[in-house]
Amino acid sequence: MSIRVLIVEDNAVARSFLTRVVRESFSDEIRFSEATDLDSARRWLGIGPGEHAHASADGFRLILCDLEQPDSAGLELLAQLADYPAIKIATTLHSDDEHLFPALLCGANGYLLKEDRFEVLVEELQRIVRGQPPLSPAMARRMLGQFRQHDSRLAPLDSGHGALDSSGSADSLSTRENEVLTYLSKGYTVKEIARLMGIKWQAVNDHVRVVYRKLALASSPEEGLQVGRQADF
Structure with a gap:
């Protein structure tokens, strides 16, 4: 097909x-x-x-x-x-x-x-x-900030670990997802993160993919449109 x-x-x-x-x-x-x-x-x-x-x-x-x-x-x-x-x-x-x-x-x-x-x-x-999906350090920081708006329990950026809701709800990150984003925000590569976390690099990518999906679910399309109109296109 x-x-x-x-x-x-x-x-x-x-x-x-x-x-x-x-x-x-x-x-x-x-x-x-x-x-x-x-x-x-x-x-x-x-x-x-x-x-x-x-x-x-x-x-x-x-x-x-x-x-x-x-x-x-x-x-x-x-x-x-x-x-x-x-x-x-x-x-x-x-x-x-x-x-x-x-x-x-x-x-x-x-x-x-x-x-x-x-x-x-x-x-x-x-x-x-x-x-x-690609994810630069600057984008990872923006994502962490966005989730922090939806979940006051999100750990500080420097900690790398958070006592988060692991239920997988759209407006919160799991502990692993928070850890992956935090490492990415500091400039670590996927393979470096995998080694630090003791997981396969494919699992790191899986976490990033889920974060992308959660970001879209936690944000209304109108929110993204409004943010875009504030940017200098």
């Missing part, structure tokens, strides 16, 4: 480049749909302004959404995709957390920096699809 992919990008050169990245990343047959703006993306998804997209029998499995569109249109689309069962990836020219964090609040599963080399983007896309 072929994979349906939607690429939302107003720049034709960037759109062609991202199409090549996706083709190189998968051995499956791929059916591409392209949208140059928010309205055309909504038409592909069969939704109108303010409506949330939902699963369909032949829905998209991968959506790449440009964040450099006017009026935070990329974030607005991600907010409408909050309940859509696809891998949603923000594409951007900006690597700072001020631009990327709103996309994660809106439910993006990861991000790609369009100025990276072709080979790097292919590798990063494959990692995200496998559930290994």
Whole structure:
């Protein structure tokens, strides 16, 4: 069965480049749909302004959404995709957390920096699809701060250990998740964290993936959209 992919990008050169990245990343047959703006993306998804997209029998499995569109249109689309069962990836020219964090609040599963080399983007896309989203130290600090707003029991950043609710609720981190984020916020690599915690590096990535999901569940899409409009896009 072929994979349906939607690429939302107003720049034709960037759109062609991202199409090549996706083709190189998968051995499956791929059916591409392209949208140059928010309205055309909504038409592909069969939704109108303010409506949330939902699963369909032949829905998209991968959506790449440009964040450099006017009026935070990329974030607005991600907010409408909050309940859509696809891998949603923000594409951007900006690597700072001020631009990327709103996309994660809106439910993006990861991000790609369009100025990276072709080979790097292919590798990063494959990692995200496998559930290994990128997470810089600055982004990890922002995530810890966000969860701290939802859970006053979150341990201080420097401790690395917290007496947290391990029930897996959307607005709190487990002890392990807090520990992983804390190490990441200090610049440790995944393999270094695995060694320090005495677990496999794949388990570290599993924790990061869960944190991404919890972040989106604990935050409303409107919150991410509002944060994005406060940033300098």
